[in-house]
Each structure stands twice: as C-alpha cells, then as structure tokens.
Amino acid sequence: MQAVRLLPHLFLVNSLTPEGSPLPTCYSYALDAPAGFVFIDCGSHRAWPLFLEGWKRLQIEDRPWIAAFLTHYHGDHSLAGPAFQARGARLYAHPYTAEVLATQIERAFGPIGTDEVGPFSVDVRVQDGERVAVAGQELEMVYTPGHTLGCLSLLTTVDGRRCLFTGDLILDRGRLGFCGSHGFSAQSVLASLQKCARRDFDLLLGGHHCATRGARACIERGIARGEKDLWASQIAGPRTKRR
Ligand SMILES: [Zn+2]
Helix, strand or coil: CEEEEEECCEEEEECCCCCCCCCCCCEEEEEEECCEEEEECCCCHHHHHHHHHHHHHCCCCCCCEEEEECCCCCHHHHCCHHHHHHCCCEEEECHHHHHHHHHCHHHHCCHHHHHHHCCCCCCEECCCCCEEEECCEEEEEEECCCCCCCCEEEEEEECCEEEEEEECCCCHHHCCCCCCCCCCCHHHHHHHHHHHHCCCCCEEEECCCEECCCHHHHHHHHHHHHHCCCCHHHHCCCCCCCC
C-alpha cells in the first residue's frame, strides 16, 4: 500500500489489490480543499479497509469529507462509493456512470463483488465543460470517453499546479486500460487524448499510475501509440469480455 503526499494539498492513496481478492482497486486522490476533502475515485469496496489504513497513515487532520468524483463506473473505481457517502461525501459522476451504478451495477465488475454492494445512487450528475465549485475548490469536467462511455477527466489547480485526473483513459507507457466495456472505442480514446493534449496541465493523475513529471509525455505517448495503431494487440487480447 502506498499513501503519499504528492503536493502540500494533494494526496494519493493506492490500496493495491487486496490479497486473495479477484477484485482490483485503483488510485484514489484526495484534495485538501479550503472547506474539507474532495476525492477523485473511491476504489473497490473490498479495498475500503486498506484505504482507511492508508488514510490514517497519512496523519492529516481529519476534516469533513465533502465530495467524491467517480471517473467512470468500473468497480475498481466506484464500488467504495457508498462508504464515502456514509462518511458524508456527496458522489459526483457523469449521467451515464450514474445510470449504470443505479440500474446495471453488475456491469461494474460482473457478478463477483457487485452483489456485495448492490445498486447505489450518485448525488450529483455532472457534464462536459461544467465547472463545479465544491469545498472552495473549482474543478472542470472534461468528458473523455473511449475506455468506456461516461468517462470523465477533471482539471483543477492545486498549490499552483494544474492537475489532470484521467481515470483509465490511458495507462503508463501509452497502453490502454480494459478494452472490453460497452462503448469501448480506441478511436474515442485517441480523440479524448487529443482533447486533453490541448489543455494545460503539470501533473497527470490516472487510475493506476500518476506522473508528477513528464505528464504531457504520458498523453503524447498514448496519442503516438493510437496513431500508429499499436493498441491493436491489446484490443484483441484476452481481457475483452464485455461488461
Ligand atoms: Zn476502468
């Protein structure tokens, strides 16, 4: 487990996959905003106890949990959402993500795990281009579909640095994440990466990796791979069961 301060007001809790669990989890980020904490991605419900351990290890003053944004519906990002709500955070997501979590939760992971959580409601639906002010922090929603539909990236400034949270839009070394979801489209991934490349950012904070230096290169590597059709083997790979 990794629980680190990336900037004076930005933290990463990476609970890793709980031992023996078939369910992965993701990187969760916490912004120490003026009126409390704002989280990006909640992780898997199975990793929730590990998240809390990591959170304690950071030894930061426990102020109110105001909001948690879900980048997309996949269970390794979303299924601890109700646990965040129980701590007082309101859940924010794109309408597509909200719809899947409320009505087709089994798509988040398949039947393993989702029956332990059950359907749940997102509190606030947010769209491309919206600037959401929460806990004294402004975050811009950037719709970046491709990995699945409903994928949101978020852009905000923390300690004077532009931070782009990208969920699973692109993994390290320009690789794609899971390619088997309804609405997966390599073309859309490429268009979303090009959309991100037009924006200013200093840190790239993804769902399974982050770059505090060379952030732009992460996006550019993805674009280069996409343009050269180097994702083909990943798309044809074994992990293509639809969900
Ligand atoms: Zn995903």
